[in-house]
Amino acid sequence: MPILVTGGAGFIGSHTCVELLNSNYEIIILDNFSNSNIESLNRLKELTGKNFEVYDVDLLDKENVDNIFKENHIEAVIHFAGLKAVGESVEKPNYYYQNNVTGTLVLTEMMQKYNVYNLVFSSSATVYGIPKAVPISEDFPLIATNPYGRTKLMIEKILRDLNVSNKDWSIASLRYFNPIGAHESGLIGEDPKGIPNNLMPYITQVATGKLPELSVFGNDYSTPDGTGVRDYIHVVDLAKGHIKALEKVLSTNGVESYNLGTGQGYSVLELVDAFEKASGQKIPYKIAPRRPGDIAECYADPSKAERELDWKSEKSLEEMCLDSWRWQERNPDGYLSKTVEIK
Numbered sequence: 309m310p311i312l313v314t315g316g317a318g319f320i321g322s323h324t325c326v327e328l329l330n331s332n333y334e335i336i337i338l339d340n341f342s343n344s345n346i347e348s349l350n351r352l353k354e355l356t357g358k359n360f361e362v363y364d365v366d367l368l369d370k371e372n373v374d375n376i377f378k379e380n381h382i383e384a385v386i387h388f389a390g391l392k393a394v395g396e397s398v399e400k401p402n403y404y405y406q407n408n409v410t411g412t413l414v415l416t417e418m419m420q421k422y423n424v425y426n427l428v429f430s431s432s433a434t435v436y437g438i439p440k441a442v443p444i445s446e447d448f449p450l451i452a453t454n455p456y457g458r459t460k461l462m463i464e465k466i467l468r469d470l471n472v473s474n475k476d477w478s479i480a481s482l483r484y485f486n487p488i489g490a491h492e493s494g495l496i497g498e499d500p501k502g503i504p505n506n507l508m509p510y511i512t513q514v515a516t517g518k519l520p521e522l523s524v525f526g527n528d529y530s531t532p533d534g535t536g537v538r539d540y541i542h543v544v545d546l547a548k549g550h551i552k553a554l555e556k557v558l559s560t561n562g563v564e565s566y567n568l569g570t571g572q573g574y575s576v577l578e579l580v581d582a583f584e585k586a587s588g589q590k591i592p593y594k595i596a597p598r599r600p601g602d603i604a605e606c607y608a609d610p611s612k613a614e615r616e617l618d619w620k621s622e623k624s625l626e627e628m629c630l631d632s633w634r635w636q637e638r639n640p641d642g643y644l645s646k647t648v649e650i651k
């Protein structure tokens with residue numbers, strides 16, 4: 309029975325599909341390509357040598373989502389589809405609540421209709437808001453500080469309510485910290501539209517000369533070098549966490565949240581330094597004012613995932629930098645790049 313992957317053409321979804329296919333799961337991908345390119349799925353086929361069904365469908369399109377469930381005996385859903393830009397969510401809250409919250413309601417309604425109760429959901433460390441301390445464990449207070457974060461928090465609460473209403477539901481909400489890196493093949497990776505919001509894709513575009521220099525947002529935080537500290541995690545490690553979470557939801561009932569992070573924080577300047585060493589590229593930067601809404605430090609206590617999912621991250625910061633760089637160097641225009649050279 310296949311696993312339905314919503315948002316499977318995106319950054320984390322595509323890497324998770326590689327792991328699913330390599331673990332011999334049959335998959336079906338639903339994506340509206342609002343923030344991705346179909347080329348990622350061609351690369352996925354090339355990389356794994358496997359085929360799969362793709363539905364170019366919007367989650368808000370109830371009739372077509374219904375058809376996907378009607379046509380396939382789906383065993384479980386991994387739900388990545390969502391909008392994720394914090395700044396944009398402040399400007400367009402309606403769009404974010406519609407897409408993320410209503411999209412999830414449509415999905416779970418169809419899951420109930422077709423008796424599919426196994427779900428792995430993409431949540432975010434953003435649900436911890438400004439954490440009272442670090443490392444952050446799952447029992448910390450949940451207070452999102454922007455519309456994007458509130459969509460994640462609302463969805464987590466909705467999923468808990470579903471489980472209260474029907475104990476057949478088996479759900480894992482995975483709270484990602486900061487995913488970076490790319491598949492080591494250099495075939496798939498993060499392909500942000502326009503100027504990147506996030507640090508690593510910004511750095512890699514400075515490295516290729518596409519952007520002139522990095523702005524480091526603040527060097528007066530109470531961190532060792534004054535710049536923001538985050539828990540960067542290799543996207544392939546994150547993808548493997550989804551396989552473990554899937555195994556868990558397929559074998560138990562209930563609803564649980566898990567931090568997926570490394571447990572190790574690195575500052576902006578430490579990441580720049582690691583990237584320079586791994587890539588051999590110089591990253592010019594200037595110190596700029598703090599970015600509104602940013603917090604000083606955020607890193608996970610990932611011990612619950614290790615205990616209950618038998619998962620922990622394995623890849624080093626150096627591997628994250630090397631793989632991010634390989635992807636960017638070989639695909640300077642992301643999935644619009646024509647040629648991909650494989651070693």
Ligand code: NAD
Binds near residue numbers: 338411
């Ligand atoms: P992404 O934008 O690369 O992937 C999301 C995919 O969902 C895209 O392919 C997009 O086209 C699709 N999509 C969006 N709305 C849709 C809809 N209504 N119908 C069908 N498809 C739709 O993002 P990503 O980085 O791979 O993130 C995946 C998930 O993880 C998101 O839910 C995101 O909020 C969450 N997350 C990401 C990060 C991060 O830093 N990347 C951190 C924490 C949580």
Ligand code: UFG
Binds near residue numbers: 434485538
């Ligand atoms: N930063 C810079 N310059 C940049 C971009 C970022 O100095 O050009 C700094 C930020 O100030 C922060 C660090 O780099 O200190 C990381 O910033 P990112 O934008 O890469 O990541 P965030 O931690 O701000 O947010 C990310 C996702 C959110 C998610 C959160 C927690 O973008 O959606 O991780 O998972 F909610």
